[in-house]
Amino acid sequence: MVEIAEAKKRSTNRKPKAKKTKLSRKQLTDLYYYMVLNRALDDRVTSLYKQGKFQGGAFVSRGQEATSVGSAYALEEGDVIGPMIRNSGAILVRGVPPREFLANYLGKKTGPTQGKDGNSHFGDLKRNIFAPVSMLGVLIPVCAGAALAFKMKKQPNVALTWIGDGGASIGDFHEGLNFAAVMKLPFVLILENNGYAYSTPTSKQSLVEDFVIRAQGYGIPGEIVDGNDVLAVYEVTKRAVERARKGGGATLIEAKTFRMKGHAEHDDAFYVPKKIIEYWQKRDPIINYEKYLLKEKVLSKKELTDIQSSVAKEMDEAQKFAEESPLPEAKEAAEGLYAS
Amino acid sequence: MSTITYIEAITKGLREEMQRDESVFCLGEDIGEYGGAFKVTKGFIKEFGEERVVDTILAETAIVGVSIGAAIMGLRPVAEMQFADFISNGWNQLVNMGAKTHYRWGAAVPMVIRLPSGGGLHAGPFHSQNPEAWFFHVPGLKLVAPSTPYDAKGLIKSAVRDNNPVLYFEHKYLYRHVKGEVPDDDYTIPIGKAEIKRVGKDITLITYGSMVQFSLEAAENVTKLGVEVEVLDLRSLLPFDKEMILESVKKTNRAMIVHEATLTGGIGGEISACITQDAFEYLDAPVKRVASIDTPVPYSPPLEAYFMPNTEKITKALRELAEY
């Protein structure tokens, strides 16, 4: 059990520490690419929503890219992830193309759910991505189940899922995590403490400031990480995952971050004090990582801009694909209920 | 009298009940400063304070269980499910504790759960369900589902004043799509009483909630064929107005049930069984049902449209029934 004080020291909520990382230039570049891709995808979702191109909710994860990308990047192909609504970054890291995302948002036949569900509510069996349901917390026991399967099959893999500070109030959180703990399952739960659950500030969700102390109650390791520092998220996840692979059981990670927009595009977040937004704006995970990459001479300014423009192009192509894709045929509504 | 939307009528009824009775209080996720996901309780926290407009943690089991406990102690909680779909989390509390309390040990549980339900808004499989049938099979609960602003206000008041757990199904599509005249003064609509929304002599169409409007349109459509449909709005689903149903069917000799919830295991099956059992000799045709198809509620517009009943599908069914 990592002591809270020590864990807190690690949580800087500032720009990434310019310390030596074992990651290669290629890996460091990947992390940047996925965060930029994540934000570009979100921005595209917002603009399509504002143009009335789809009518369901539009959920984005501005400010939380480092948490999704850094944690997913620490996994191996055979590991299972169970992403929540704000983990599209993780889904991108797993290789789901942005065009499929947008097609799903637009309810098109080419989306992973073929129009049956919207937004990022989809799974991808070949990439070991479990689809979420809206009911928060449901994936915690389910991913613990995936971890149980790994253990039973003696596969050296890990299941990882995320939950918000709001979703952490759900009973499934306790049942799932305790199950994983007691059974010493290869399971990692990342609690994204992003300040708000819809309009409810975290202080009205729980009296403990650091959710990570719950780990003590389950007898498992718990670590706090600066959720806006992609390298720190990568490292802490990697540690937990490696431990799990070696039979070390479950870990709870608390990523301190912030939701830089409303709950969804229809919510202007009037309830968030300006000062708090300003505080977090200075800690934008992408901008700070850029500074790091430049300072450490990993990438040049030109290389950064090149990545941004190739992402923009990729997104244009994705949007075109999604918009030009056909809607499903009405009668397909009746298909696919049962597995054959 | 003022002309207001369905959602305004719910707010109005709820506000009046809170003003009338100090023991009434609201609880739920984001219902305070934010005013609830749909803004039903907007401004309530200013008017009634944090003690009576309780912004809760994100935990439906707790919301339902806490409501039950407070109700047993004599308060009158009105809990909001942000979306009806999330009541699945409160299942155990509601079904095993709330519904059985009075029967087992005599304690009253005067509580209301408001359930924004239904589809038609492309909100996908977890924000569009009509879960009334899940609870229809649970003795001890009461279920209401208003279809007009007038009924919405009258029924929320009755629900609040009832001494049992009442599930109040408010349809999200109706929120802002339906307007109507609503008296400014106090009135209630008795739980358990249906209403004939249109008089007819050829077919009894039994429906509720979102399907009332579509059914009325369909009834209008078939007048061209000389068919006069009687549209009966249940308003209360548990208990439901069996007497009025049978009386109407005995007059028209044909019956059809329309609901937005999926067909199999839906409330229509029970109503149909009642009619067949108690009015069989009056029937000129088998009882017909129109409902959503037996799948989750799909997201994409063409799929959702195919999934749900609408005026056209109801009209077609009425025609078939008339011609039987």
Ligand SMILES: Cc1ncc(C[n+]2csc(CCOP(=O)(O)OP(=O)(O)O)c2C)c(N)n1
């Ligand atoms: C069981 C359940 N209850 C209510 C909701 C409605 N809802 C969706 S997201 C949300 C807030 C979630 O907050 P948090 O878990 O902190 O995640 P964040 O949105 O901040 O990423 C609520 C109340 C839900 N999805 N599931």
